Amino acid sequence: WSCSLEPMTGLHIRDTSGEEARSHLVHGRMYLAQGDFDNALKENTRVLSLAGKGVPLDEALFSIGLIYAHPRNPARDYGKANGALAKLARYYPESAWVEPAKALTGLIQENERLRDQVGRLESRVAAGDRLERQVAEMRAAAEKSGRTIEELKVREEKSNRAIEELRKTEERLNTIIDELKAVDI
Numbered sequence: 001w002s003c004s005l006e007p008m009t010g011l012h013i014r015d016t017s018g019e020e021a022r023s024h025l026v027h028g029r030m031y032l033a034q035g036d037f038d039n040a041l042k043e044n045t046r047v048l049s050l051a052g053k054g055v056p057l058d059e060a061l062f063s064i065g066l067i068y069a070h071p072r073n074p075a076r077d078y079g080k081a082n083g084a085l086a087k088l089a090r091y092y093p094e095s096a097w098v099e100p101a102k103a104l105t106g107l108i109q110e111n112e113r114l115r116d117q118v119g120r121l122e123s124r125v126a127a128g129d130r131l132e133r134q135v136a137e138m139r140a141a142a143e144k145s146g147r148t149i150e151e152l153k154v155r156e157e158k159s160n161r162a163i164e165e166l167r168k169t170e171e172r173l174n175t176i177i178d179e180l181k182a183v184d185i
Contacts, residue, residue, distance in 0.1 A: 001013075018056070020050060021047045021050045021054070024060075025044065026064070028063055032066070034065070037070065041068075044060045044063045044064045045085075048064075057092070061087050061091075062085070065105075069081035069128070078111075080110060081108055082108060085104060089101060089102070
């Protein structure tokens with residue numbers, strides 16, 4: 001059993017009664033309750049450096065997974081959390097901590113799935129906001145164009161009236177010219 005732990009932890013193994021390990025676990029729980037994630041992690045990692053019949057390595061691995069997955073941990077790392085929980089299931093399949101580890105792994109996966117979904121929804125909302133701005137700009141441009149078209153229609157009417165006045169004036173002048181030609185003859 002000690003040979004299988006050394007490759008897992010990469011640390012030197014000491015044979016203990018488990019008292020030192022349980023002391024580190026208690027301190028780790030206290031630090032975790034206080035939100036001191038760094039020291040909680042250090043205490044649980046110390047447990048992994050110990051070996052003996054009473055050393056609760058499975059609980060330490062679960063605690064490490066919990067620390068890395070904790071939502072208030074600024075150094076939260078779901079990859080490391082899943083790694084610790086996977087080691088727990090692989091090396092200690094009969095442990096009472098395996099089912100809680102599976103539940104926590106499921107929650108982490110569900111959280112990441114929801115985070116991805118939220119990211120996609122935020123992108124859609126941002127795209128919707130951009131479209132709203134574009135629609136507002138287009139409405140403003142259309143409204144301005146509408147005013148411009150109305151202004152052009154008014155100018156066209158004025159121009160048409162002026163042209164009509166010029167035609168009437170031209171007809172009168174042509175009539176006068178014709179009368180003057182008749183007088184000359």
